[in-house]
Amino acid sequence: MNIDGENFLIRRNDHPRYAFEYSVNDPHTGDIKHQHEQRDGDVVTGSYSLVEPDGSVRTVDYAADWASGFHATVRKSGPTVHKAVAVQPAVLGPKATFVAKRNTAILH
Numbered sequence: 001m002n003i004d005g006e007n008f009l010i011r012r013n014d015h016p017r018y019a020f021e022y023s024v025n026d027p028h029t030g031d032i033k034h035q036h037e038q039r040d041g042d043v044v045t046g047s048y049s050l051v052e053p054d055g056s057v058r059t060v061d062y063a064a065d066w067a068s069g070f071h072a073t074v075r076k077s078g079p080t081v082h083k084a085v086a087v088q089p090a091v092l093g094p095k096a097t098f099v100a101k102r103n104t105a106i107l108h
Contacts, residue, residue: 015041042066054080 021036030051037046042065049059055078062072 017041052076052080056080 017038017040019036019038021034023034025032033048033050035046035048037044043063044065045061045063047059047061049057052058056076057078059075059077060072061075062070064070
């Protein structure tokens with residue numbers, strides 16, 4: 001293959017492999033999550049988890065291959081805590097007063 005005068009050799013990997021993982025734990029935003037995944041040939045497996053807004057942890061384990069496709073198992077664990085939201089009363093101004101006046105002008 002020749003692209004812009006450069007020669008590139010593309011090789012097919014008969015048994016591709018990789019693995020990665022990352023985590024986020026940001027107390028400022030509350031973003032807490034983790035993922036890891038690996039591939040060995042045509043099989044990919046992995047898992048990710050995150051803290052839901054209610055405080056529970058959702059974990060998804062997954063696997064995929066050419067023979068059976070993609071399959072995931074979802075689990076939820078931990079307490080579910082809904083934060084109480086303080087409701088502030090509406091601040092209203094003085095009550096408006098309307099006075100109806102009769103138009104007594106005479107038109108000629």
